[in-house]
Amino acid sequence: MGNRADFYTNYFYIKKHSGVCFHLLINGWGGTLKPYDEEVIKKLDIIAVKIRRHVIEMLYRAKSGHPGGSLSAVDAIVALYFHHMNDNPKKPEDPDRDRFILSKGHAAPTLYAVLAECGYFDVKELKRLREINSILQGHPVSFHIPGVEASTGSLGHGLSFANGIALAGKADKKKYNVYVMLGDGETDEGQIWEAAAVASHYRLDNLTALLDRNFLQIDGNTEDVLRLESVYDRWSSFGWHVREIDGHDIDQILDALQMADDHKNQPTMIILNTVKGKGVSFMENNVDFHGVPPNEMEYKLAMSEFDMLLRKLEEAS
Amino acid sequence: MGNRADFYTNYFYIKKHSGVCFHLLINGWGGTLKPYDEEVIKKLDIIAVKIRRHVIEMLYRAKSGHPGGSLSAVDAIVALYFHHMNDNPKKPEDPDRDRFILSKGHAAPTLYAVLAECGYFDVKELKRLREINSILQGHPVSFHIPGVEASTGSLGHGLSFANGIALAGKADKKKYNVYVMLGDGETDEGQIWEAAAVASHYRLDNLTALLDRNFLQIDGNTEDVLRLESVYDRWSSFGWHVREIDGHDIDQILDALQMADDHKNQPTMIILNTVKGKGVSFMENNVDFHGVPPNEMEYKLAMSEFDMLLRKLEEAS
Amino acid sequence: MSKEMVNPRNAYGETLVELGKKHSNLVVLDADLSKSTKTIMFAKKYPERFFEMGIAEANMISAAAGLASCGKIPFVSTFAVFATGRVYDQIRMDVAYSNANVKIFATHGGISVGKDGASHQMIEDLALMRVLPNMTVFAPSDATQTKKIVQLMAETKGPMYARVGRADAPLIYKTEDLKDMKIGRGLTVKDGDDISIIACGTMVNHVLDAREKLLKDGISARIIDMHTIKPIDTDLIIKCAKETGAILTAEEHSVIGGLGSAVAEILAEKGLTCRFKRLGVNDIFCESGAPADLFEKYKLNAKHIVKTTSALLEQ
Amino acid sequence: MSKEMVNPRNAYGETLVELGKKHSNLVVLDADLSKSTKTIMFAKKYPERFFEMGIAEANMISAAAGLASCGKIPFVSTFAVFATGRVYDQIRMDVAYSNANVKIFATHGGISVGKDGASHQMIEDLALMRVLPNMTVFAPSDATQTKKIVQLMAETKGPMYARVGRADAPLIYKTEDLKDMKIGRGLTVKDGDDISIIACGTMVNHVLDAREKLLKDGISARIIDMHTIKPIDTDLIIKCAKETGAILTAEEHSVIGGLGSAVAEILAEKGLTCRFKRLGVNDIFCESGAPADLFEKYKLNAKHIVKTTSALLEQ
Numbered sequence A, B: 001m002g003n004r005a006d007f008y009t010n011y012f013y014i015k016k017h018s019g020v021c022f023h024l025l026i027n028g029w030g031g032t033l034k035p036y037d038e039e040v041i042k043k044l045d046i047i048a049v050k051i052r053r054h055v056i057e058m059l060y061r062a063k064s065g066h067p068g069g070s071l072s073a074v075d076a077i078v079a080l081y082f083h084h085m086n087d088n089p090k091k092p093e094d095p096d097r098d099r100f101i102l103s104k105g106h107a108a109p110t111l112y113a114v115l116a117e118c119g120y121f122d123v124k125e126l127k128r129l130r131e132i133n134s135i136l137q138g139h140p141v142s143f144h145i146p147g148v149e150a151s152t153g154s155l156g157h158g159l160s161f162a163n164g165i166a167l168a169g170k171a172d173k174k175k176y177n178v179y180v181m182l183g184d185g186e187t188d189e190g191q192i193w194e195a196a197a198v199a200s201h202y203r204l205d206n207l208t209a210l211l212d213r214n215f216l217q218i219d220g221n222t223e224d225v226l227r228l229e230s231v232y233d234r235w236s237s238f239g240w241h242v243r244e245i246d247g248h249d250i251d252q253i254l255d256a257l258q259m260a261d262d263h264k265n266q267p268t269m270i271i272l273n274t275v276k277g278k279g280v281s282f283m284e285n286n287v288d289f290h291g292v293p294p295n296e297m298e299y300k301l302a303m304s305e306f307d308m309l310l311r312k313l314e315e316a317s
Numbered sequence C, D: 001m002s003k004e005m006v007n008p009r010n011a012y013g014e015t016l017v018e019l020g021k022k023h024s025n026l027v028v029l030d031a032d033l034s035k036s037t038k039t040i041m042f043a044k045k046y047p048e049r050f051f052e053m054g055i056a057e058a059n060m061i062s063a064a065a066g067l068a069s070c071g072k073i074p075f076v077s078t079f080a081v082f083a084t085g086r087v088y089d090q091i092r093m094d095v096a097y098s099n100a101n102v103k104i105f106a107t108h109g110g111i112s113v114g115k116d117g118a119s120h121q122m123i124e125d126l127a128l129m130r131v132l133p134n135m136t137v138f139a140p141s142d143a144t145q146t147k148k149i150v151q152l153m154a155e156t157k158g159p160m161y162a163r164v165g166r167a168d169a170p171l172i173y174k175t176e177d178l179k180d181m182k183i184g185r186g187l188t189v190k191d192g193d194d195i196s197i198i199a200c201g202t203m204v205n206h207v208l209d210a211r212e213k214l215l216k217d218g219i220s221a222r223i224i225d226m227h228t229i230k231p232i233d234t235d236l237i238i239k240c241a242k243e244t245g246a247i248l249t250a251e252e253h254s255v256i257g258g259l260g261s262a263v264a265e266i267l268a269e270k271g272l273t274c275r276f277k278r279l280g281v282n283d284i285f286c287e288s289g290a291p292a293d294l295f296e297k298y299k300l301n302a303k304h305i306v307k308t309t310s311a312l313l314e315q
């Protein structure tokens, strides 16, 4: 593989043709595979576990951060960066790149782990999440974390920012797509609905939103805190093309992303039905793990669950 | 009629039983009538013309202000204050009063003219709209204009404010209702959708919103500036009971208001299909009259149109 | 000599519960952060007077104004960054301009928020609230004072804003120390002749620490707890300038627009000759990190207060 | 001697059109006020680069940041009250914190907005924008300077805010006068020895009028046009303090947080003995009225500038 240029050429070749990140390949996930076949899905599933493991390690080390919403977001972000999106860690400023905006900025650990594993920055940096002088801020910051497109953390901004990118893409007749992930609680924010109207008004079909529909925010269930249903009807009534899928099923995610790219004249909202805390038994659907990191015991338990899961997945593949 | 106390006793008696404001009665609109009968409607129609006349006079004199949206809002506000609402100009702080919030604050002249004609303050004050040291500010201010419930002018706040009143009413088991008028362009504002969600979440059936659906904002048609349709679907999807009527038909307005009061468990949105500039031929559907007052010629033309209309209405009644 | 640590947020939650008993018209609103702001204590005790408003801060402020118009005393809480900048226009129109009896109590002010990073470290809230006509602005320095200020807020009419930090803070006062505390009247916590250090909020504790160290260098610093940023205690500032000839302000906030600016405005307009320096965040966004690390890097801890004081006195 | 009246908003619209020709990546956003902000001129010339965003200011700011992230130079316009307070959190996160190349150009700043009333009279925007790290803040004084500043904004990277008033304003400058004008360097419009009057925006014209009257009383006032409020021209302020021994600031803005505060901060910290007074809106919401009536009632016109100056010099 030789020099860095080769590394990335291969990376992209393999990524596009296998759905598997090269960085992970050299770490032991080898094999070139056809897209959408069962093997691809399995590989992505394995990557997702690896990302979840990073997330829990990062939060445990940082002794702060948001496990619940980071874990529910993993599969979609993995599907985007390790298979679907056209991006290049070597050229993070490439004007033709697809963009991903993490509007629910508190899920930063997931984004960071994915970016690192893709090669945007050294995986070692993950150890320094939330430490002073680290590049990895508690919430994403565009101007100094490689690969981060927008500064988020104040909820409700990301869809608007994505609108700006999509408008620029249309104006410049670029082929890129913009993907933005929203929290379900986040859609309480009025700015989301301003952005929803603008995206549909301008027929931003180069824009796809993914809603992490885990039914929890901080103070409880979304339907108790501030009723959202019918989410589907809300987005349709604002002029969006809406599809609802299992947000932890990579197959469905890849399929929905492709369908969203192909859909013309409207932005697409993919409602990802997810489980907050997904992948760590005692965090699943547990509102207490929104913003509380694992203690030592919990950390170890989570790690053993990941180990078991990985073993199972690897045996199957 | 004698003293002021009698005046108001009579005022309320007659108002509730005739749909006609006593203040106007003593100015020549006499007669006690049954509610909802044709005579009531005609009287209210006549009052509406009188209010429109005030509006144009006020704006002409002030040489500034917003004719278009003031005129489209007249009929609903007249129906509220001169028939439907339970308010008392003598006791503007009565904790049991029904409330009206003009969220589209730039229609202040209509609110002021109605309040003055109801007796909240001297009709003479209308002449001093927008002048220095006048009580009548360019946009409504709650703390010093009698009868004004909320300070508006920055669009998008009024529904939230009304939510607060409705929540207080529920908490205190009060019987009052809250009415709030929104501009259609105003519903571009995200805060409106935050408020829409909260009102439906708390099942604020003591809250009724009226949407002045005149299809114009400042930069053009609402559907060109930032598409709103389907307005009906948007509000239903946010959990509202929605009804759409002719916003210049007093009969339909009174009917819809009663239906809204009777509807349980949901807030009601009454979509008023209106004409911006209604009542002045050359202002109707004319976006240029959003925020430009009439010049002398236009003023005179408008006055003659009102005279004609009044004559017609009075002959008919 | 280590002081008892109490979280001002807990003091807020507890005081709300007490006041809720006394004032049946006191209501509380929160925007999906009731566990962090501690309004959850009130919510549990008085669920019918607690309004969960979701992650929709703008609506929350305007709705609070609506509640106030019906005679309620609404306390509105969320993080300082969302309680001010996110909703400035709503506070401006529905609270300040309307002179509404709305009480905004914000937590997680300043950089001691720590690891969440600059997006969550509100260093401009005092400036934003100070520029609003009719607004009273507080930054209580410990749990005891927080309690006192929450009581004053509930029992004094008008638009008010208060902010506390996220972290536990050493107790500075006992309840009886604050019996006569008044809005707009700073407290002289320690006397001194060489310099007056005027601080607010979380910084009062740090300047008290610095005072101990300064004493060893023979510098006697007067410590003023300027809990009310607006209306500011002009008389006390003038007195300090005249009596000590040097003033240092200290706040967990930008040096622009907050306490330091308020004092500078008075010194400049009164034409008082007085050495003067503002200590605070120097007009930058900070970063994630443990609060102690941040206070060291951004020069807000006792060590740096000592340094700055010495440098100012050597001028 | 009456000067030509030109509306700075028109200058803005015209300059946008010119710059649009030069910079193909310049785009313009407006929130249903393009006729008032004059972005309509650009919209007509370059419809494909004009984005009508509806009455949804928050989304507009964040979307502008997204456009900037793609190499566009977005100019965002609406009234000053909606361009700052309504969207403070969006400017904070997406523009200032992210150091995005977004240009916010606001019209209808100050009380000369007139009859719309206090809800529309933005007297806090300079304070709000000044407290944001990374932000450059302008208040051009006439149409010529507006043009210059819009050019500088387009051609200098970084987050920037500028505000003009609603009304026509007398021309103070010819284009060549401003050839060498730089961001952050105030202009000495008239020399004088007795006092320096440091003004910005609409007030420069009023202080020039006042200067004429003061001359008749034998007072020679130096007039500084402090078009950039941030970064402020510290050197020039120090020079003025030293050379004239008296400074009056004048702004169509609250006396809190804006130009006056910025100057006070410097005077106080530099320990300069200098008579000083801030002229502006005295921390109140004003009201509807003709601009001239408001300037009289709220003491901002030449007559009151003269009075204030005389009083300051008699101190």
Ligand SMILES: Cc1ncc(C[n+]2csc(CCOP(=O)(O)OP(=O)(O)O)c2C)c(N)n1
Residues within 6 Å of the ligand: A068, A069, A070, A072, A104, A106, A153, A154, A155, A156, A182, A183, A184, A185, A186, A187, A212, A214, A216, A217, A218, A276, A290, C031, C032, C033, C055, C082, C086
């Ligand atoms: C404007 C704003 N208000 C409040 C918060 C505090 N906050 C952080 S996460 C969160 C809950 C988010 O819930 P959701 O969007 O459902 O995220 P998820 O469940 O995916 O974690 C809140 C209220 C914030 N970050 N920004």
Ligand SMILES: Cc1ncc(C[n+]2csc(CCOP(=O)(O)OP(=O)(O)O)c2C)c(N)n1
Residues within 6 Å of the ligand: B068, B069, B070, B072, B104, B106, B153, B154, B155, B156, B182, B183, B184, B185, B186, B187, B212, B214, B216, B217, B218, B276, B290, D031, D032, D033, D055, D082, D086
């Ligand atoms: C927050 C805010 N943004 C912008 C404006 C300026 N403005 C005043 S009226 C108006 C158009 C309102 O249109 P609509 O709500 O449809 O009112 P109507 O047609 O009934 O006059 C705008 C943009 C404002 N007052 N408030």
Ligand SMILES: [Mg+2]
Residues within 6 Å of the ligand: A069, A183, A184, A185, A212, A213, A214, A215, A216, A217
């Ligand atoms: Mg959620």
Ligand SMILES: [Mg+2]
Residues within 6 Å of the ligand: B069, B183, B184, B185, B212, B213, B214, B215, B216, B217
């Ligand atoms: Mg309209």
